[in-house]
Amino acid sequence: MIDDLVVNAALCMLMTAAAIWTVVTVRLLRAAIGLALTSALLTIVMYRFGSPLAAAFELSVCAGLISVIFVSAITLTSRLSSDRLNQRESEVLRRFWFLPLLVIIAGVILYKTSIPIEIIAFEGKTAAQDDVRSIIWNTRHLDLIGQIAILLAGAIGVVLLFKERKHG
Amino acid sequence: MPTLxxxxxxxxxxxxxxxxxxxxRRVSFWLCAVLALAQVVATATHMGGLIPDLGAAFDPYIVLQLRMTGLSEVVLLAIGIVVLASLFTARAMIADHDERFKFGNLVILAMMGLNGTALLADxxxxxxxxxxxxVSSFILIAFDRDSDGLEGSFKYIILSAVATAALLASIALFMMVSPDTSFAAVRAALAVSQHSFYVNLAAGLLLCGLFVKGGLVPFHWWLPDAYSSAPxxxxxxxxxxxxxxxGIYALIVVSTSILTVGGAAGEVIMVLGIVSAIAGALLALGQRDMKRxxxxxxxxxVGYIMLGLGSGTALGVAGAVFHFFNHAIFKSLLFVNAAAVEGSLGTRDMDRMGGIASKMPVTGVTSIIGFFSAAGIPPLAGFWSKVMIIIALWQAGHQTASVVAVLVGVLTLAYFLSMQRRVFFGRLREGLGEIREARMSILVPAVSLALITVAAGLFFKPVFSKIIMPVGEMLVK
Amino acid sequence: MADSVYVFWLFGIFVALLAIVGFYCILITSNLIRTLIGMEIVTKAVTFLIILVGRSTGNTGLAQSFAITLIVVEVVVIVVASGVVISVFRRNGSIDVNLFRNLKG
Structure with a gap:
């Protein structure tokens, strides 16, 4: 049990480190890779926390699809990216070295001020209710319909925003 | 019917x-309008108990767990009316069929999202x-893909993401104490929960997220950009x-069906309401851009609505709901008029307008009705809702807030009078001789909205006793 | 659960830290894509919190379905947001936030 806890905590530290690297790194493409790495580490933690299905989604959609979107957005917008912008970006990024320090201090403070919570396990429920598939398909139809609608909105957005405007 | x-x-x-x-596709734009009209008719008749529930046929197959309350009826009616007004305005302002079709799609999507928000209980x-x-409004703001619209859209995306993160974190924390996320389950769990720190954190995050969404004062700065840069x-x-x-409806629902109004949440809502009411009015005084x-x-x-909600009494909450409805009507009326003026003059800068009421009489008259209602001039609907809120505040022992509400009413009158004077009254400004009244499809919603405002004011008594007050009493049990 | 009452707090710290990193990124950058990346990190923090709550309470079914919903919504928001960024680039030739101050609060 202790080993498990240590491994999980180590994974979380790695994930935080990956997130910090994502923010402080100068090249945009590296930031996108850092984000994918953070996502992948989160996937492992999610799997270890007993959520395999959500972990699969996180891996395929967040680490995969969103990285693809970011990389294509970066390549589409970097054609004309001037040196001046890169110059300023690196200047700004010097300030980013402050971030790891901030995170460590915040982490220590939060660790010291622990506020305990009595965990309630909702064990009175039946196994069928607990299964994620049955929850999604049997009791949360409204969310499913909402997801269909939001995907439709995304499709309209892609058609509208990614297309060059006809005039002006 | 909720399912439908x-x-x-x-x-x-x-x-x-x-x-x-x-x-x-030419027809399809009108199909969208018919759908919105159907919603208005169905909700209005449903309020009178005239139609049976046609959606019941879906019940064996789809579990939506919706709930139709008096409050959601009022909100659904407002949604239908404003969507119709927006579609008519789009008919006049967007020339290209294809673009208009896409616009109609997005509006219907937004309408579906709003309907869902008005009906759900989870x-x-x-x-x-x-x-x-x-998401539909991000796209709608950026619809023209002009510089301002994209900027407004991006700001809205970022602010909305922050609000969403707060909302999600609070839902997750509520899941610590409640096995289910339906309003009733969370309320029951909070009643017995011991973890005041986590519960308070969750409630605070939830309120903060909704404050951002609703544009209350410390979180308001994205709102003028989004409104004024959108088509x-x-x-x-x-x-x-x-x-x-x-923002606001969700806040009303959450604060009445999960948290208890009148507690600490009620005080926070009240303070933000006062600050928003004053700051919004003062900032409005200094604007040149009509839409800003x-x-x-x-x-x-919105500050007024918050004041009514924060008072925690049945009358106050009823006033908040009525002001919510009235605001939807008169604010969309004023924005329709702004669209008419912008369409005719090609500018929103009020310093470059003047005396156009002689050229655009219908727009001028409906605009006066809209701003009278907003400023709370009797017998228009806005007057009654403000009176309800002010009386409720006084009765609940918040005399200061009540006085502030009256004073802000005076400020409202001041900035709307300044707007009317600069835009519609006085001598016609030189170079504006060519302008014409707006097109029919803008005048139709303007006149209808003005009529609704007048009617809701004139028939205040039945509206109050049959619809508004029961809603307030239901919400403050 | 066998977890001590402090385990939730221990992992909760990482949620807070991820959120700090994300907000820091949003606040300090002048690049629109970097702002979106910051937004993503904040979303990661929230996803982690949901899964953590699910594990702590044993209610993984609801937590997973919530997380999946969140992921679907998140990807649509990112797609639309990057569409806006690309349109900004087409119009202004740059994705710098500082060229972007036409509207004043």
């Missing part, structure tokens, strides 16, 4: 976007439907209903 309000918009959208029907679904509305028909929809439902002035006026009016 969600299923029909989605079904219509899916059917309209079938590749086979490309030829029928925190996770609340998040999903707020996001549907938000005219989109800003009718945004100002009239979108931010109101996904209306946007700040929105912030101020």
């Amino acid at each position: 309000l969600i299923i029909l918009p989605l079904a219509l959208l899916l059917i309209l976007n079938l590749p086979l029907l490309r030829a029928a 925190l996770i679904s609340l998040y999903v439907f707020i996001e549907i509305t938000a 005219a028909p989109a800003s009718v929809l945004l100002a009239g209903i979108i931010t109101k439902v996904s 002035m209306l946007a700040y006026s929105s912030v101020s009016q």
